[in-house]
Amino acid sequence: MKIASIIVTYNGMRHDWIQKCLDSLIASSIKTEIIVIDNGSADETVDFIQKNYPQVDVIEAKENLGFAKANNRGIRKAYDSGADYFFLLNQDARVETNTIEKLIEVFEQKPHAGIVSPIHLNGDKTKLDYGFSCCVAPRITPHFISDVYCNCLQNVYETKLVYAAAWLLNRNCIETVGGFDTLVFYHYGEDDNYCHRVLYHQFKLYIATTASICHDTITFKKEYTEEDKQLREYIRKCVYYADIQKDDAVIFEFKKSSIKSILKNLVHLRLNTLLTQRIEDKKFIKKQTQSRAINKTKGLHWL
Numbered sequence: 001m002k003i004a005s006i007i008v009t010y011n012g013m014r015h016d017w018i019q020k021c022l023d024s025l026i027a028s029s030i031k032t033e034i035i036v037i038d039n040g041s042a043d044e045t046v047d048f049i050q051k052n053y054p055q056v057d058v059i060e061a062k063e064n065l066g067f068a069k070a071n072n073r074g075i076r077k078a079y080d081s082g083a084d085y086f087f088l089l090n091q092d093a094r095v096e097t098n099t100i101e102k103l104i105e106v107f108e109q110k111p112h113a114g115i116v117s118p119i120h121l122n123g124d125k126t127k128l129d130y131g132f133s134c135c136v137a138p139r140i141t142p143h144f145i146s147d148v149y150c151n152c153l154q155n156v157y158e159t160k161l162v163y164a165a166a167w168l169l170n171r172n173c174i175e176t177v178g179g180f181d182t183l184v185f186y187h188y189g190e191d192d193n194y195c196h197r198v199l200y201h202q203f204k205l206y207i208a209t210t211a212s213i214c215h216d217t218i219t220f221k222k223e224y225t226e227e228d229k230q231l232r233e234y235i236r237k238c239v240y241y242a243d244i245q246k247d248d249a250v251i252f253e254f255k256k257s258s259i260k261s262i263l264k265n266l267v268h269l270r271l272n273t274l275l276t277q278r279i280e281d282k283k284f285i286k287k288q289t290q291s292r293a294i295n296k297t298k299g300l301h302w303l
Helices: 014-026 045-052 066-080 099-109 130-135 144-149 171-177 190-200 226-241 249-267 271-295
Strands: 003-009 033-038 057-060 085-089 093-095 113-122 156-159 166-170 204-215
Touching: 003 014, 003 045, 003 066, 003 099, 014 033, 014 045, 014 093, 033 045, 033 066, 045 057, 057 066, 066 085, 066 171, 085 099, 085 171, 099 113, 099 166, 099 204, 113 130, 113 171, 113 190, 166 171, 171 190, 190 204, 190 226, 226 249, 226 271, 249 271
Parallel strands: 003 033, 003 085, 033 057, 113 204
Antiparallel strands: 085 166, 093 204, 113 166, 156 204
């Protein structure tokens, strides 16, 4: 059994993230090959790893490829070297000694598993990681919250979505679903999309409550600019229309909404806005149509 841990780094020296991450993997009860893909860090991340962790395979991208494409490089390298399991871990996360071991146990118990995730705790283990807490809501992970309250927590829960701060995937899932979609997604939204694809191809997603990670994501309050809001809305739109669990009629749905918006701009004589929107909508429809067609077939897509 060969396990490859894949970490995408970008300025990973902050708060000693990469040191904590790598040290935790090296101490794992299940030994793992470690592949780091560096997205053009401006700090000493690459030099630090090469000097202190010679056993780690570092791929220098020289530029920021984004989360999706960088992970795909690591997945492809691990796949070509014969990995049976692929453990995706954020640079600001660290595992417990038995985390990977417990995740593998779920695969052994659940033959249809495609992704198994541990519990994601915050950096000091005082709370659930905020993003992860959204994934255990009743509509996504039924019974989890109720079982916690009633003190009858199960070892494994089936879920519809879990964010990719820590995922264990098996080779069968990679060979069927492929890698992250790099046509539509660059950074953010790609893990939602991948979960949709995993479910479409009849695999299941599980959360193992016997395994955990610490995720050091720093939360802070900020004023969202109009540009931030537009980006969030665009990502939401990409996730919605790229979901192959939905019928292809969603593309027609987008075309209708696009036409309505164009007519509205035309009525108000916003011709420049109309032209820009028409160009962008055509690009969006083309990408989504191509993406949906590719992701419905089985194979090593995007890798």
